[in-house]
Amino acid sequence: MSSESDRPVSIQFVPIEFQSDVYRQSIALRHAVLRQPLGLAYSESQLAAEHDQLHFGMLSGNQLLACVSVMLFSPSEAKIRQMAVDAALQGRGIGSDLLGRVELELKSRGVQCIELHAREVAVGFYERLGYMVTGEPFTEVTLPHIKMTKTMVTC
Template sequence: MTPPPTLTFIQPGHPLYAGELELRFRVLREPLGFTREQVTFPFEPQSLHLVAHQGDTVLGCVLFHPEDARGGRLYQMAVASHLQGQGLGARLVRGLEEALRGRGFTHVHLHARDTAIRFYERLGYTVYGEPYTEVGIPHRNMRKSLDT
C-alpha cells in the first residue's frame, strides 16, 4: 500500500516549488485558458505554501497570504485530478489551519469557485457577500474563524 502524501511547507525557490506551480497551472489555470505565466501572484514570497507530495511529485497544494497579524486569504488550493474527492484537499486545508493557529492567526477568508463551495462548507467555512465573477467563472467569498 502506498503511504499517504507528505505535507511540507515550502517557499518559492524550494525544489518542490516548480511542481507546485505546474499543479496549479494544470488544475486551476489551464482549463480556463490561462498561460503558465498567469499562475503566479506577486505576493507569493510572503505567503505560506503547503504542498502534499510523494517524493519529488507534488500532488496537492494550498497557499495562505497574511493580510494582517490575525488573518489573511487562503488561495490556490489544488489537488491532482486523479486524487480529487479522496480527502487530500481537506487534509491540506486542515494542516494549513493548524499551522496558522500556531502562528496566532484567528481567521481566514477565501474566494471559492461555485464548484468548491460545498467542499469548504464541510470544513466549516461560511459564504458571505454577493456572488461575483473572477477568472471568468462564478465565485463566492467565504470565511472561517480559527478560534474554534
Template sequence: METCKTRTIVRAVLKKQEASPDLLANRTGSSHDYSRRQLMQTAPNIVHGDWKTYQHEAERVRAMVFIAEQKVPRELEFDEDDKTAEHFISFDARHMVTGCARLLDNGRIGRVAVLRPFRGRGIGEAVMKTVLERAKARGMKDVHLAAQVQAMPFYERLGFEPFGDEFDEAGIPHRMMRLVF
C-alpha cells in the same frame, strides 16, 4: 501496528530507500499487494515553506489545474503574492506532487488545487487542514478565501461560511468564505 508499519514504509519510499522485504510483507505474505494497496491509501505528506523552496512544485500543480484545465491566464495565476506567501505542497507515498495551497500573512488562503488523478482521495482536505493548523499556529484569528462556487460544499465541510455576493474571477464564478477559529 499497521499504522506504524505504514509510516515506516512511507518514510523509506520518500527517502527513496528500499524497505526491507519483511517490513513490506502483509498478513498474506505478499509484499507486492501490501506495497501497492497500502501505500496508495497512506495519507499525503504535506510540507510548507516559501516560494523559493517550493516554486517548482506549486507552479506544476497550478499550471495543470488552473491554466490547462480551467483556462486561467498565466499572468493572473502567478502573482506578487507568491513571493511572500507560505506555500503548502502535498506528496504521495511515491513522492509525486499531488496538490498545493498558499497562505498569505493577512489570512487569505488561495491557489488550493489537487491534480486530477489524485482527486477524491482526501488530499485537498488534508492540505486544507494543514493550512488551517498553520494559520492557528501563526496566531491568526480567522482565514478567508475566494472559493469557486462549485467548490463551496468542500469548504463548508471544513467549517467555512460564505459571505458577500458571487463574483467573477478569471471567468469562473466565486464567492468569499471565512472561517473564524
C-alpha cells in the same frame, strides 16, 4: 468511485519554499488544475507577488499531490488561495487533509480568521470544513466565485 483507500501511501504535509523545486512543481500543478482548463496562464508578475506568501503541499516521495498558498493580511487574518489537488487524486481526502493541516499551522501562528474566494463548484467542499459564505457572487478568472470565511476563535 474513488475513496481514501485509493490514496498514495506515505503522504507528507510540507511547507514549500518560494522558488524551490517543489514550488516549481506547485506552479505546474496549479497551472494544470486551475488555469489550463480555462485557457489561462500565470503571469510573471502574479508569481513574483507570491514571494511573501506561505505555500504548503502534500508530497508522496518527490511527487506533489496538492498545494495551497496563504496571504497573511495581519497577525490574525489570512487568505487561503490557489487550492489545488492533482486531478487524478481528487475525492480521496487529500484536499481536506491539506487544508486542515494549514489551519493548524495558521492557528499556531496566531491566525484567528481565514477568508477565501471559493469557486462556486467548490463551495460544498469548504462548507464541509466549516467555512461560511459571507458575500455576494462575483467573477474571478472567468468563473463565478463567492467569499467564504472561517473563524477559528472569537475575533
